[in-house]
Amino acid sequence: MNNELNDDTNKGSSILIVDDNPKNLQVLASILRTSNYKVAMVKDGAKAIKFISSRKPDLILLDIMMPELDGFEVCQKLKQSKTSKDIPIIFISALSETEDKVKGFEAGGVDYITKPFQQQEVLARVKTHLDLRNAYKKLKQAYKDIEIAAKTDSMTKLSNRLDIIEKIKYEQRKYQRSGNPFSLILSDIDNFKLFNDKYGHDCGDFILIAVADIIKSGIRKQDTAARWGGEEFLILLPETDKPGGESTAIKIRERLISKTFEYNEHPHKISMTFGISTFNGQGIDNCIKMADEALYKGKTSGKNCIVLSD
Ligand SMILES: [Mg+2]
Secondary structure, three states: OOHHHHOOOOOOOEEEEEOOOHHHHHHHHHHHHOOOOEEEEEOOHHHHHHHHHHOOOOEEEEEOOOOOOOHHHHHHHHHHOOOOOOOOEEEEEOOOOHHHHHHHHHHOOOEEEEOOOOHHHHHHHHHHHHHHHHHHHHHHHHHHHHHHHOOEOOOOOOEOHHHHHHHHHHHHHHHHHHOOOOEEEEEEEOOHHHHHHHHOHHHHHHHHHHHHHHHHHHOOOOOEEEEOOOOEEEEEEOOOOHHHHHHHHHHHHHHHHOOOEEEOOEEEOOOEEEEEEEOOOOOHHHHHHHHHHHHHHHHHOOOOOEEEOO
16 A cells, blocks of 8 residues: 555544444444544434534544435534534545535535545545645644734744734724723833943843843733834833833832843843833824833933833
């Protein structure tokens, strides 16, 4: 037998066979077991639907001619359910008429095997559809990964500019309905250039990641922290007024200055300066600008402090 039919990708995949003829069940099961598939068998459509309600096989072989519920009806039912709609269904048929094949594809089947069964054909079709399903799953996961990457700063794993701006816009729409303010904290690592210049860029990267972790630890689940620029971070605090923003900044600042960061056996102390603004309908750009001006005020008046915008 062709070894490619026996590669490891689909090894141990589970297959449900649905057929009212016990002989067919046995023949198919023994063919599939030669390729190490896990096989389950049921003898009518109602039992198949019951089986699927608690377990999710990787593929279903489904007989068309069965008493009561026929294969087409079972297939349609499974395709209507969110939990089973992605399971590939291969019809088992003694019929080779085009009309029935079309009907099977319309019901949501992906393929046919015809009786009497040819071992190599059965295995080849099963493998093809398991491979397709795996490729589809991988593609879906890759798409999810890309979506996350597009919103994330790769160094700190915080949100990036694009993501936090989207979230600020969302809070702006909420403000327009509810009138509840939200606050922004723009913060900047003090004397960051010194870390890079004196200890190298790896140390600078280490500091950025350490600061991001402290920020993450100091905000609520509904807040968003983003890497805004080089060593600048922006935090969005939904439904938060200025005193609320200030207490978050105090928490982060205290956690930061109470800690000593070890890099290459050198102890480092880090501080940040914070500017806080609150949205009151003035426009997003303006609200960010106000936080920036407050931050600038803090930088020019000695750093390591928190300044509230007017
Ligand atoms: Mg039958």
